[in-house]
Amino acid sequence: MQLPFPLAEVPDDFAREKGRKLFAGGGAEFVKGVVAMSGLPDGDRLEVCFAGRSNVGKSSLINALTNRKGLARASNTPGRTQEINFFTLEETHYLVDLPGYGYANAPLPIVERWQRLLKQYLSGRQNLRRAFVLIDARHGAKAVDEEIMSLLDSSAVTFQCVMTKADKVKEADRERSIEATRKALARHPAAFPEIIMTSSEKGDGIETLRAVIASLE
Numbered sequence: 001m002q003l004p005f006p007l008a009e010v011p012d013d014f015a016r017e018k019g020r021k022l023f024a025g026g027g028a029e030f031v032k033g034v035v036a037m038s039g040l041p042d043g044d045r046l047e048v049c050f051a052g053r054s055n056v057g058k059s060s061l062i063n064a065l066t067n068r069k070g071l072a073r074a075s076n077t078p079g080r081t082q083e084i085n086f087f088t089l090e091e092t093h094y095l096v097d098l099p100g101y102g103y104a105n106a107p108l109p110i111v112e113r114w115q116r117l118l119k120q121y122l123s124g125r126q127n128l129r130r131a132f133v134l135i136d137a138r139h140g141a142k143a144v145d146e147e148i149m150s151l152l153d154s155s156a157v158t159f160q161c162v163m164t165k166a167d168k169v170k171e172a173d174r175e176r177s178i179e180a181t182r183k184a185l186a187r188h189p190a191a192f193p194e195i196i197m198t199s200s201e202k203g204d205g206i207e208t209l210r211a212v213i214a215s216l217e
């Protein structure tokens with residue numbers, strides 16, 4: 001029997017080539033950081049966003065996908081990305097780096113402001129085709145991750161789970177955290193039924209994720 005929420009298989013040659021082409025041109029550029037809905041760029045491109053806890057590796061993943069080390073800032077300081085950051089990819093796509101959630105030390109008014117903006121963005125963006133919810137492969141999905149999953153359910157935005165930092169996880173922990181993540185996903189109707197395991201450091205899963213993004217219409 002097929003497990004629910006299997007790990008994504010390596011895409012076929014056609015899908016891989018399509019993904020490679022989309023990301024090969026070096027055509028990724030930072031557009032703007034947005035702090036209010038009024039600042040959103042026109043939704044005239046296909047859009048995907050990256051959500052996840054502070055420090056889970058959202059910015060690093062965007063850098064790895066676009067093969068541009070300093071494109072999205074990545075750091076050791078949780079909560080660094082505090083705006084919704086838009087990047088263009090060629091003439092056709094937006095990649096969106098969302099503010100990290102679950103950072104305990106952020107002052108409450110700031111947390112509330114992010115949450116409000118996140119909610120408005122997720123529920124109101126017509127051209128948003130898929131949200132990628134990043135989960136640390138060492139820990140699996142936690143309660144705060146399920147909050148964003150519920151928000152995506154209610155916004156009817158299909159989301160796909162991307163596990164990060166695969167290079168840092170021991171085999172036993174990896175299985176346990178995949179299992180915890182599957183359990184969480186099963187509770188969310190908007191969850192896409194495949195998990196992508198990645199390492200921005202080593203490149204695992206990056207081709208697959210490129211192919212998935214390129215396949216969206």
Ligand SMILES: Nc1nc2c(ncn2[C@@H]2O[C@H](COP(=O)(O)OP(=O)(O)OP(=O)(O)O)[C@@H](O)[C@H]2O)c(=O)[nH]1
Nearest residue numbers: 055056057058059060074075079080081100200201
């Ligand atoms: N070993 C390893 N480290 C990673 C990987 N991805 C990210 N990191 C590290 O994790 C830390 C956080 O990465 P970021 O990409 O800044 O995380 P973020 O989700 O954008 O964080 P916020 O913007 O604060 O929400 C950095 O020190 C990265 O170098 C990975 O695949 N492997």
Ligand SMILES: [Mg+2]
Nearest residue numbers: 058059073081
């Ligand atoms: Mg970041």
